[in-house]
Amino acid sequence: MTEVVRAPAIAFPAAPSRADIGSPWRRAFAYALLLAVTFVLLYPLLWMVASSLRPDSEIFHSTSLIPQAPTFDAYSRGWNGLSVGFSQLFLNSLLISVLVVIGNVMSCAMAAYAFTRLRFRGRGFWFAMMLGTLMLPQHAVLIPQYIMFLKLGWVNTILPLTIPKFLAVDAFFVFLMVQFFRGIPRELDEAAVMDGCGPLRIFLKVILPLSTPVLATAAVFSFIWTWDDFFAPLIYLNDIEKYTAQLGLRTFVDSAGQSDWGALFAMSTLTVLPIFILFLMFQRLLIEGIATTGMKR
Amino acid sequence: MPNAAAASARAVQGDDLAGYGFLLPWLLGFLLLTLGPVAASFYLSLTDYSGLSAPNWVGIENYTRIATDDPRFITAMTVTFTFVLLSVPLKLIFALGVAVALNKGLTGLSFFRAVFYLPSLIGGSVAIAVLWRQVFAGDGLLNQALHTLFGYEGPSWIANPSTSLYTLVLLAVWQFGSSMIIFLAGLRQIPQDIYEAASIDGAQPVRQFFKITLPLLTPVIFFNAVIQTIDAFKAFTSAFVISDGTGGPIDSTLFYTLYLYQEAFTNFRFGYASALAWILVLIIAAFTALSFLSARYWVHYDD
Numbered sequence: 001m002t003e004v005v006r007a008p009a010i011a012f013p014a015a016p017s018r019a020d021i022g023s024p025w026r027r028a029f030a031y032a033l034l035l036a037v038t039f040v041l042l043y044p045l046l047w048m049v050a051s052s053l054r055p056d057s058e059i060f061h062s063t064s065l066i067p068q069a070p071t072f073d074a075y076s077r078g079w080n081g082l083s084v085g086f087s088q089l090f091l092n093s094l095l096i097s098v099l100v101v102i103g104n105v106m107s108c109a110m111a112a113y114a115f116t117r118l119r120f121r122g123r124g125f126w127f128a129m130m131l132g133t134l135m136l137p138q139h140a141v142l143i144p145q146y147i148m149f150l151k152l153g154w155v156n157t158i159l160p161l162t163i164p165k166f167l168a169v170d171a172f173f174v175f176l177m178v179q180f181f182r183g184i185p186r187e188l189d190e191a192a193v194m195d196g197c198g199p200l201r202i203f204l205k206v207i208l209p210l211s212t213p214v215l216a217t218a219a220v221f222s223f224i225w226t227w228d229d230f231f232a233p234l235i236y237l238n239d240i241e242k243y244t245a246q247l248g249l250r251t252f253v254d255s256a257g258q259s260d261w262g263a264l265f266a267m268s269t270l271t272v273l274p275i276f277i278l279f280l281m282f283q284r285l286l287i288e289g290i291a292t293t294g295m296k297r
Numbered sequence: 298m299p300n301a302a303a304a305s306a307r308a309v310q311g312d313d314l315a316g317y318g319f320l321l322p323w324l325l326g327f328l329l330l331t332l333g334p335v336a337a338s339f340y341l342s343l344t345d346y347s348g349l350s351a352p353n354w355v356g357i358e359n360y361t362r363i364a365t366d367d368p369r370f371i372t373a374m375t376v377t378f379t380f381v382l383l384s385v386p387l388k389l390i391f392a393l394g395v396a397v398a399l400n401k402g403l404t405g406l407s408f409f410r411a412v413f414y415l416p417s418l419i420g421g422s423v424a425i426a427v428l429w430r431q432v433f434a435g436d437g438l439l440n441q442a443l444h445t446l447f448g449y450e451g452p453s454w455i456a457n458p459s460t461s462l463y464t465l466v467l468l469a470v471w472q473f474g475s476s477m478i479i480f481l482a483g484l485r486q487i488p489q490d491i492y493e494a495a496s497i498d499g500a501q502p503v504r505q506f507f508k509i510t511l512p513l514l515t516p517v518i519f520f521n522a523v524i525q526t527i528d529a530f531k532a533f534t535s536a537f538v539i540s541d542g543t544g545g546p547i548d549s550t551l552f553y554t555l556y557l558y559q560e561a562f563t564n565f566r567f568g569y570a571s572a573l574a575w576i577l578v579l580i581i582a583a584f585t586a587l588s589f590l591s592a593r594y595w596v597h598y599d600d
Contacts, residue, residue: 111319
C-alpha cells in the first residue's frame, strides 16, 4: 500500500529548510503549546476508550485515562444491547460502504475520462453542468429524491444509499479525477491508439493504472464519509435490522441512555475504530488529499 | 503514418458514441437525481404537498408564512447564524495559530499534523456526539474535572439552553484539523527569502506575521472561510444526537437543517419543507456570492 500512498503527482511542498526558529526558549514554548493542544484534543477521546474498559460505577468518578481493573464487560453488554446484535449493524454498514466505494470510483472515473479524453458533441456544456452541481447543497434535491425513492418502493432498503453512487452523483470526486487525468501525458493515449486500442482499452490499460493515487483517495474518502453518514440512513432505513452502525448507536443512546454509559462508550469506540484504522493506514493519502484539494473534512 | 492517421480518424468518428457511453452513468444521475429533483423541489415549494394527496398549488404562501408567521424559523435562523458566526472564525483562528506554530521547522511535524487532523475526520460521527453528551452532562467529564481541580460544581452544559449551543460550537472548533492542513500547505508556498529580507530590515516576528504571512495567506483564508461556512450552515448530526432530534432544550440547538428535517420527515409537510430547503440554498448561495464579491477588497492574489 505504501506504493500507492507515496505515489507522486499529488505534490506536497517540502518543509522550510531554514534551521533557525529563534531562541531555544521560543522553541521550548512552541513545543509546550503543541503538546498542550495535543493533550486537550485527545483527552476526551482517550477518556472514552478508557471508560469503555471500566465498570460503570467507576466512569462517573474517574477522570484518569488508565482504568484500574480493565474489563471488556461493557463490550459484550453493548454488542447485544439492542434487539438486533451490533454484528448485523456493522455488516450492514460495511456492505453499504463497500458498494458506495465501488460505485463512486467506477462511475466518477468513467465521467472524468469522458470529460478529459473523449471528444463528443456537448462535452463543454455537460462539463459546465457538472461544475455547477459541485456547490449545490444536498437540500435542494433531498425531498423530491425521497418522494421518488418512496414511490419506487426503495425506502427501507439500501438502494437509495447505494444506487445513486453508481450514477456519479458526488461531483466532487468527478472533479478530483478530472484534475488528475489532465496531468497524465496525452502521448500515452496516442501511443495506445497507434497500437490499435479503442477508448475502452485506453481507459482500462492506460488511464486507470496510472491513476491509483486519485482512485485510492476517492475510495478512502468515500468509505469514511459513508461509514460516518447519519442523515441518509436516518431518513431511508426504518427497520432496526437494516440499520447502519451509526443509526444503531443513536438508537442505543435512547435505550441504554443515561443508565449504561460503559456499553455506550464501548459501541462508540467500535464504530470509530474502522475510521481510525483507515486513518493509520492512509494517513499520508488523506492529509495530502486535504492539502491539495481542500476537502472540508 | 497513414495508419496512425486512419486510426485517429476512426477514434474521432467513434467518439460521440464512446463519449456518451462513458458519460452515461453521470448523465443519468445528473438528469434523474439532480436536475429533475431541483425543478421538482422548486415546484413542491409552491404547493401544500404532504405525501398523502396530490399537491395543491398555493403560490408563494409557504414563503410568506415562513417570513411572517413562523417563530421556529426565526429561532432556527438565529441558532444557525450564531453557530456559523462563532464557530467558523474561532475554528479558523485556532487552525491558523497551530499551523503557524507547526511551520517553524520543528521536528515531529508529521506527528502533530496527523494528531490534529484526527478530530476532523471522526468529529461528525454519532460516536463523538455521544461522547460530547457525556462530557458536558451535569455529572460529565468536564464537571468532574472542574470539581477535582477547583472544587467547582458545574451545571449541565447540555441541558442548559443558554450554554447548549456553545458545546456544539466547541465541537466544531475541535475539528480544526482540515483547515489547519490547508493553512500549512499555504504557509509553505510563502518564499522564505521574504522573511529573511524582512529580518535584515529589522522587522520583528509579530510584525512579519501581520505584514507578510497574513496578506500572502489571504487566498487560503478566503478558501477555508468559504468551505467552512458552507459546511457550518449544513451541520446536522451533532445537534440531532445531542438533542435527541428535538433541537432542544427549548429549541436552543435547533439548527436550520434540523428544523428542515422535522418539517419534512416528522411532520411530512413536504411543500413547506421544500420552501425551507430553497431558503437555505439561497442563503448559502448569497453568502458565497458575497464572499467572492468581497474578495477583491481583501484577498491578495500575486500575479
